[in-house]
Amino acid sequence: MIAHLFLGLNTFILFATSQRALSQKEAADFLQEAWETLNQVAEEMAQVAEREEPTKRFFEALQELQTLGRIYFANMEDETPEIAERTLGAVKVGWGPDGKGVYYLLWGPAWEQVIKYLRTQEEGISLSKNSLLDSIEQRGLLDRTQAERRVIKKKIAGEQYRVLPILEKAFNLERGENEA
Numbered sequence: 001m002i003a004h005l006f007l008g009l010n011t012f013i014l015f016a017t018s019q020r021a022l023s024q025k026e027a028a029d030f031l032q033e034a035w036e037t038l039n040q041v042a043e044e045m046a047q048v049a050e051r052e053e054p055t056k057r058f059f060e061a062l063q064e065l066q067t068l069g070r071i072y073f074a075n076m077e078d079e080t081p082e083i084a085e086r087t088l089g090a091v092k093v094g095w096g097p098d099g100k101g102v103y104y105l106l107w108g109p110a111w112e113q114v115i116k117y118l119r120t121q122e123e124g125i126s127l128s129k130n131s132l133l134d135s136i137e138q139r140g141l142l143d144r145t146q147a148e149r150r151v152i153k154k155k156i157a158g159e160q161y162r163v164l165p166i167l168e169k170a171f172n173l174e175r176g177e178n179e180a
Contacts (some may be wrong), residue, residue, distance in 0.1 A: 054125045055135045056173045061114045098126035101168035141170040
């Protein structure tokens with residue numbers, strides 16, 4: 001994109017110099033400054049895009065909400081953590097981790113709580129619910145050892161639940177990491 005912008009600008013500058021509206025020195029100086037500015041803007045845009053990576057932001061928001069006590073993961077015996085018991089209105093979004101480091105996410109409540117929270121932060125996620133799920137799968141963050149489907153039926157503390165098996169590494173995505 002930067003190259004295309006610069007190419008267009010270069011064409012205009014060539015025309016301007018051919019019409020003697022700019023000297024060769026002015027044209028060279030202008031193009032040098034434009035190239036540096038375009039690259040600086042490209043760098044800033046790349047940093048913004050990295051910060052806005054939706055999969056990473058989703059899991060960061062889950063962690064923030066958990067720290068605030070507004071959501072919680074019950075343990076595999078379906079016991080509520082102490083911080084959630086002290087927080088009025090805390091919402092269970094799943095269970096885990098189990099002995100293999102897998103969290104069992106209640107996808108609907110987790111999505112709803114993250115979206116609500118991000119709105120209060122004047123943020124959002126740039127993907128739909130299903131597209132985010134696709135991204136989670138593409139990044140290898142689903143535990144596929146239990147079934148071929150994304151959402152599985154899991155027996156937890158004697159009850160059957162439909163859950164999304166998320167690997168623990170989803171909560172530790174590094175900045176700029178393309179593959180989890």
